[in-house]
Amino acid sequence: MSFINHLSVRLQNHPKRVVYPEGSDPRIIQAARQFATRRLGVPILLGDRTRIKINAARLNIKLDGIRIVEPTRSEELPGYIAKFRGHQRFSGLDAQAASEYLANPNYFAAMMLATGGTDAVVSGATSGPASGLRPILQIVPRQKGVQTVSSMLILEAIEARYGIDGVLFLSDCAVIPEPTADQLADIACTTAMLSYHLTNRPPRVAMLSYSTKSVGGGNPPAIARIKLATATAKERAKAFGMPVEIDGELQVDAALDSNTAATKGIDSSVAGQANVLIFPDLNCANIASKMVQILANIPAYGQILTGLERPAAEISRGASAHDIFGTSVIVAAQAVDRRYLYPVDSKEPPQQQP
Numbered sequence: 001m002s003f004i005n006h007l008s009v010r011l012q013n014h015p016k017r018v019v020y021p022e023g024s025d026p027r028i029i030q031a032a033r034q035f036a037t038r039r040l041g042v043p044i045l046l047g048d049r050t051r052i053k054i055n056a057a058r059l060n061i062k063l064d065g066i067r068i069v070e071p072t073r074s075e076e077l078p079g080y081i082a083k084f085r086g087h088q089r090f091s092g093l094d095a096q097a098a099s100e101y102l103a104n105p106n107y108f109a110a111m112m113l114a115t116g117g118t119d120a121v122v123s124g125a126t127s128g129p130a131s132g133l134r135p136i137l138q139i140v141p142r143q144k145g146v147q148t149v150s151s152m153l154i155l156e157a158i159e160a161r162y163g164i165d166g167v168l169f170l171s172d173c174a175v176i177p178e179p180t181a182d183q184l185a186d187i188a189c190t191t192a193m194l195s196y197h198l199t200n201r202p203p204r205v206a207m208l209s210y211s212t213k214s215v216g217g218g219n220p221p222a223i224a225r226i227k228l229a230t231a232t233a234k235e236r237a238k239a240f241g242m243p244v245e246i247d248g249e250l251q252v253d254a255a256l257d258s259n260t261a262a263t264k265g266i267d268s269s270v271a272g273q274a275n276v277l278i279f280p281d282l283n284c285a286n287i288a289s290k291m292v293q294i295l296a297n298i299p300a301y302g303q304i305l306t307g308l309e310r311p312a313a314e315i316s317r318g319a320s321a322h323d324i325f326g327t328s329v330i331v332a333a334q335a336v337d338r339r340y341l342y343p344v345d346s347k348e349p350p351q352q353q354p
Helices: 003-011 026-037 049-058 077-086 095-102 105-114 129-139 181-199 221-240 252-256 258-263 282-296 321-334
Strands: 016-020 041-046 067-069 120-123 150-156 167-171 204-208 245-250 276-278 300-306 312-314
Touching: 003 150, 003 321, 016 026, 016 105, 016 321, 026 041, 026 049, 026 321, 041 105, 049 067, 077 095, 077 105, 095 105, 105 120, 105 129, 120 129, 120 321, 129 312, 150 181, 150 282, 167 181, 167 282, 181 204, 181 221, 181 276, 181 300, 181 321, 204 221, 204 252, 221 245, 245 252, 252 258, 300 321, 312 321
Parallel strands: 016 041, 016 120, 041 067, 120 312, 167 276, 204 245, 204 276
Antiparallel strands: 150 167, 150 300, 300 312
């Protein structure tokens, strides 16, 4: 069973609401139809009602089970305006200016997420990354103890020899161009937490570099940064109280292939068994992830934002309806307490997320 199907089966018992700011996009409508048909929850399409209905009719898609919201006509708008103006960042705005912000579906969706009007957001289908990310970063709070919001891409290979049954978690592939050691540590911990939430399997985190356990020859700044990030991440992970193994610095072949790790004399619980890959910078992560997707034709889901209190994703403008549906399943599952997703394997009492 594929990763998305596996999560879908579990999500059917805990359906969630997912809002899409670009509700009239044909791919969004297709993904929303699949989400509703499989009884995973309620998709919420933002945008002009007439345009959404016309596009759905052209696709021969029924809209039953799908909610349509026009931000400027929503009965929630007055309450959102008041809460928006109460936000520290926007406290100087008058009602008219706040209303103009919330006429933007991305800001309206972020307010829905922050106030519990939806369980997750999937944006980015038709807008540049900044347009979708900015409202979320401005409005949705970070997780307690986390300073860095980053992004995670999930790859699922048909061959199950790598990662968790073929599933690999890659970060940060979209947000922070040149992360500091402290930011890398945050990225490692939040990505590991989310991988554990979605799979209930212990994360094995590899802090990637161009060298593996370099000794001698000095300590170049790039390597020193990864070493410091690894040490910081190990300490920080203890505070989150999850079963996680972190190792670095590792080249990607030593992280994924046990024979290579053995040849290089690396004996750890991560080397050759990594399921979470933390890249040193955005250049490496973005180039590597896109190359793998194109050359190996591996399904990819995301970007899933990590470090936020509530689930959100910023998809690529080139995403297919299949990609969007998969990403929707992931953020919806993220909104379910892990102990509900995996009740048989957990001894802790479940606590539903707000």
